[in-house]
Amino acid sequence: PESHAASFALLVYVSAWIKCHYPAAFYCALLNSQPMGFYSPSQLVQDARRHGVAALPTDVNHSQWDHTLEGPERKLRLGLRLIQGLSAKGAERLCQKRPPEGYRSTSELRQRAGLNQRDMELLAGANAMSDFTANRHQAYWQLLGHEQPAELFAAEDNERYAAETHSLETRAQETCEQLPDPTEGQNVLADYASQGLTLQRHPLALLREQGHLQFCLSAEQLQQTEAGRPVQVAGLVTGRQRPGSASGVTFVTLEDETGNVNVVVWLETARRQRKPLLTARLLHVKGILEREGDIIHVMAGKLSDLSHLIKTLPVSSRNFH
Numbered sequence: 001p002e003s004h005a006a007s008f009a010l011l012v013y014v015s016a017w018i019k020c021h022y023p024a025a026f027y028c029a030l031l032n033s034q035p036m037g038f039y040s041p042s043q044l045v046q047d048a049r050r051h052g053v054a055a056l057p058t059d060v061n062h063s064q065w066d067h068t069l070e071g072p073e074r075k076l077r078l079g080l081r082l083i084q085g086l087s088a089k090g091a092e093r094l095c096q097k098r099p100p101e102g103y104r105s106t107s108e109l110r111q112r113a114g115l116n117q118r119d120m121e122l123l124a125g126a127n128a129m130s131d132f133t134a135n136r137h138q139a140y141w142q143l144l145g146h147e148q149p150a151e152l153f154a155a156e157d158n159e160r161y162a163a164e165t166h167s168l169e170t171r172a173q174e175t176c177e178q179l180p181d182p183t184e185g186q187n188v189l190a191d192y193a194s195q196g197l198t199l200q201r202h203p204l205a206l207l208r209e210q211g212h213l214q215f216c217l218s219a220e221q222l223q224q225t226e227a228g229r230p231v232q233v234a235g236l237v238t239g240r241q242r243p244g245s246a247s248g249v250t251f252v253t254l255e256d257e258t259g260n261v262n263v264v265v266w267l268e269t270a271r272r273q274r275k276p277l278l279t280a281r282l283l284h285v286k287g288i289l290e291r292e293g294d295i296i297h298v299m300a301g302k303l304s305d306l307s308h309l310i311k312t313l314p315v316s317s318r319n320f321h
Helices: 002-021 023-032 041-050 088-096 106-113 117-125 136-143 151-176 184-195 203-209 267-272 274-279
Strands: 068-070 075-077 230-241 250-256 259-265 282-292 295-305 318-320
Touching (some): 023 041, 023 075, 088 106, 184 203, 230 259, 250 282
Antiparallel strands (some): 068 075, 250 259
C-alpha cells in the first residue's frame, strides 16, 4: 500500500506541476489520450478555457488527426479525431494532400484528399470548412447533388466533371446567400452531435438565459454558498459512479457553463428515483450543500429529468461500476 500511494502521489505531483506551468500541453496530452479517466473531452476543453488556454476549432486547413498546439501563444487546436465517425484513413489523406495555401473549396478538398461523401458530410457537420464556407448550412448545400463519374468513364469525363462541379458550387454559393444562418442553439446542438463538445456558449447558459433554470445555482455560485443550505442545481450528466466500497452510494457529476457539480445520491434516494438517476441527460437536483475545505457536494434529495429541454442534444455519460 505504501509503495502504491507513493507512486500515485508522484504522478499527481508531476501532473499538477505540468498543469500549472504548461497548461496547454497538459490538456492537449489528456485529449490525445482519450478515452481515459473520468473526464470527457468537453469537460477538459472547458476546464482548459477557464485556465486561460485558448481553444481553436477543428479545421480542414489547420487540424491534424491529433490535437496540437499552435503558435507562440500555444493555442490548443482541436484535432480531426474529435469528429465522430470520421475515418482515420480519410483524415490522414486530408492532412497529407493539404496544399501549402490550404484547401479553397469543397471540390478541391474532395478531389485532392479522395474523400467519400460520408467523410465530407461529417466534416461539414463539424463546421470544419470555415475557410471556404460561411457556415454548416452552406457546407451541406455545396455537397448536395454531388455525383462522382463512374470509373469506366472517369478519364474522358474528368474535365467535364470538374467544370460541372465548379458550376454547381458557384450556383450553390449564390443560393446559400439566401439561406438563413444557423442559430446559436442550432450550432451548439450540431457541435455536440458531431464532436461531443462546443466552443460556443454552453447549453446550460442558453437554457438559463431562456428562464428554464430560474432557481438553480451554477457551479461557480455554489462556491459562495454556505454549507447546510438547501440548493437547486442542474447540469448535463457527464458521469455516474457507484464504487463497490461506497455502500450503494452513487456519485454523479453534472456539468454547467461554469464548471462541475458533484452530487451524492444515497442508496435509498437512488432506489426511489431510479429512472431520473439512470436515464437523465440533463438532471435537476434539489438537495443540501455540504462542504469540506474546498470540496463541495450536493446531497441529493429530489431528482428530476429535464432532458426534454435538450432532447436533441446527444451528450453521453461515462458510467463506472
